[in-house]
Amino acid sequence: MSTTSVHAGWDARGAHGSLVPPIYATSAYAHSGHASLKALFARESEGFAYSRSGNPTTAVLEQRIAALEGGIGAIAVASGQAATTIALCALLEPGTHVVASSRLYGGTTEFLGDTLVDLQVSWSSVDPWDVDAWRAAIRPETRVVLLESIANPGAELTDLDAISAIAHEHGAVVVVDSTLASPALYRPGEHGADVVVHSATKYLAGHGTTIAGLIVDTGSFDPRRCPERWPRLTTPNERFHVTFADEYEAGGSGLLGFARAKYVTDFGATLPAQSARDVLVGIETLDLRLERISAHAEQIARSLQGAEGIARVNHPSAPGRADAHLAARDFPRGTSGVFSIDLEGGEAAAAAFCDALSVFTLAVNIGDVRSLVCHPATTTHSHLSTEQRAACGVGEGTVRLSIGLEDVDDLLSDLQRGLAAARTARDAGPSGAEPGDAEPGGAERGDAGPGDAAPTDAPGRASVLSGAGASRSRTA
Ligand SMILES: Cc1ncc(COP(=O)(O)O)c(C=O)c1O
Incomplete structure (x- = not known):
């Protein structure tokens, strides 16, 4: 390779x-x-x-x-x-x-x-x-x-x-x-x-x-x-x-x-x-980057597990994930630097989290040498219907992380800063039961199904584009 x-x-x-x-x-x-x-x-x-x-x-x-x-x-x-x-x-x-x-x-x-x-x-x-x-x-x-x-x-x-x-x-x-x-x-x-x-x-x-x-x-x-x-x-x-x-x-x-x-x-x-x-x-350095990025992402995902203010860590290493056997069978070198966390407190908590980070950069990209963060519900997945977002595992409190090549301890400290800000926003706001706190697709925490249990005929154009800003130029 x-x-x-x-x-x-x-x-x-x-x-x-x-x-x-x-x-x-x-x-x-x-x-x-x-x-x-x-x-x-x-x-x-x-x-x-x-x-x-x-x-x-x-x-x-x-x-x-x-x-x-x-x-x-x-x-x-x-x-x-x-x-x-x-x-x-x-x-x-x-x-x-x-x-x-x-x-x-x-x-x-x-x-x-x-x-x-x-x-x-x-x-x-x-x-x-x-x-x-x-x-x-x-x-x-x-x-x-x-x-x-x-x-x-x-x-x-x-x-x-x-x-x-x-x-x-x-x-x-x-x-x-x-x-x-x-x-x-x-x-x-x-x-x-x-x-x-x-x-x-x-x-x-x-x-x-x-x-x-x-x-x-x-x-x-x-x-x-x-x-x-x-x-x-x-x-x-x-x-x-x-x-x-x-x-x-x-x-x-x-x-x-x-x-x-x-x-x-x-x-x-x-x-x-x-x-x-x-x-x-x-591509010349792909192998080296992915090895380190995947290892650091898993370390970070495990360290966030059970942290106060996080409803769920969406990474194959999370307890109860139905794809743990696939990670072991098919992904012996890791599962990349991208994963998400569902914050308690919905969009307000997610916004406070993103704004408090300083090593992570708020940007709608992944796979960079720089660690990046974004709020998919209002950016990359904002043009989908609420049902499509839920089936995709994107709630109001979901934040996507893309781990880069920085020192892992710097990234962990930065995330702690973000979490402290997210908890403050959660406690200040009336939004304790916002959709972001619910399990995507109605699944139980850590349970098998990530989305719809049965195939659904996907909705057409109108509902796909029902999100705000559908007529403006795309940013992501
Ligand atoms: C999984 C996946 N596929 C395709 C794309 C689209 O790629 P591009 O932005 O290079 O057009 C993206 C962009 O984020 C992506 O994450």
């Missing part, structure tokens, strides 16, 4: 011996003759024509992440959101259906409930810990099963082996957002995932400098096994004059070929070469 992180995709013995992959700052590429450019556009050869759809620096990143995830190929795109959007658009057509975990990054739930609804794709939301609920939610028109390997913000782990087996029985593709885990902690392809997406903005880049996204084909999906379910991949494409599934013959990914040719190009969701280089440099 650490050797691959440093070397995959780049051979420094090439032109000029540049040890670090150079930034190819060019819009287009010169060709020696008419035939060469013609062959590229006809998909008869590989190479670069125009940087909207490919660049040599981003190609190094694509090879590196494919190697790290054990996949057959990857596409780098402009953001994690673009990675999810493009992966799902390439797999879904009007009239098809997605089964998704109720525990997702808020932006992903918004995409499912708004833009995908525009595209006439329906979806069902299920409790990720209820394996039978996944089975019950699958329909004949289901094409995609979607979940996060470590969920944002409550760090819930999912039995991906079991859920993948169910999805594959029904011919659905398993798409896993593995942003929080990164390949340093978990490789979804080894547990049945067909497609892995990343917000490389987080741990892969690692330093809070860059927005980037990645889509990896793990190599297990082959649309030719059931061509009638995947006509856009298995029949001749009138626009590109190829059948994308034929690209599997040569060891390529027909799915990624289609996604790049159609959606990266049409949406223009290009990753700049400079950003690709930032992510490549970040």
